[in-house]
């Protein structure tokens with residue numbers, strides 16, 4: 001694709017009025033984070049908390065992706081993220097850029113070099129430190145970050161360092177006890193901040209995400225203590241389907257926002273692609289509740305029974321049936337509601353294996369089959385027709401090994 005300057009049609013700022021009320025009553029006690037401009041919006045201490053979301057359409061489907069970007073921006077998203085994994089996606093992004101003036105972020109996985117193709121087209125690059133190890137293994141990660149920084153600087157892009165519990169830097173994971181999910185995330189984020197600082201790049205924010213709301217609160221509070229100057233993007237990864245996914249996100253983000261932590265938020269919900277604007281609506285409600293003082297520390301308590309975590313899907317989802325599958329898993333397991341069991345349902349083979357590691361039962365989609373594992377051990381791949389009954393067999397085995405409900 002052409003790698004020249006952005007072929008933009010963006011002559012007017014795209015900051016929907018609907019995104020403004022969320023800062024009311026929240027900003028007075030905000031952490032003193034520095035301003036970071038992302039296209040036509042700026043996040044940081046003196047700026048409204050920005051709502052954002054991500055497209056769940058196939059990036060190569062330009063019509064559907066542009067429609068979703070516009071729907072999200074119209075709902076109040078100050079920034080819309082799009083996954084780019086291939087040069088075909090990058091070429092599609094060029095056409096998407098021509099057709100919308102919304103602020104766009106690109107989500108990169110292992111192939112960090114695609115940044116050079118897409119940076120002229122977007123306003124922010126998100127990279128995951130845990131993904132910098134899979135591609136060009138001999139090349140030090142520091143050199144890869146330098147490449148991303150140079151690319152972002154050349155094309156007027158901000159950066160998000162997005163660390164995630166399911167794909168943490170393997171070297172960091174080895175340094176900490178098996179049960180310590182916070183230490184590796186925190187160290188990885190701080191290490192990347194330190195490198196970006198030394199490279200003289202300050203237009204960045206950080207996200208530290210986990211599927212456990214209590215862990216999200218803990219790791220973000222600890223990060224904010226160490227780096228109160230760095231803007232934070234808050235979210236609970238794989239929060240799941242509404243209403244449970246909204247409840248989990250509200251529980252975590254409410255605790256942080258009321259303490260002045262957080263500059264932009266994303267509510268990740270497992271909903272059909274046509275309903276992604278519900279993420280923005282849910283985010284706005286959380287901000288309004290925080291501003292009104294309707295969130296207190298009582299809500300720190302986590303789920304006591306069955307917990308179903310599921311990804312919000314994105315361009316990488318491998319079967320359109322993913323959202324229906326997640327809903328079917330919830331229905332089929334209602335009888336186990338009181339048991340302290342976690343079931344993870346993910347949309348693809350890119351992140352599915354890692355993101356299901358900590359669950360008691362993990363399912364992740366392939367094109368024509370669903371992979372299943374129990375306690376980290378692979379059990380095989382099953383058709384979409386077979387998977388529910390196979391999963392229930394495993395669930396019943398898990399339940400049989402637990403104390404009876406109420407004991």
Ligand code: SF4
Nearest residue numbers: 311313314317347348
């Ligand atoms: S698990 Fe896969 S499909 Fe789901 S949000 Fe993550 S990358 Fe996208």
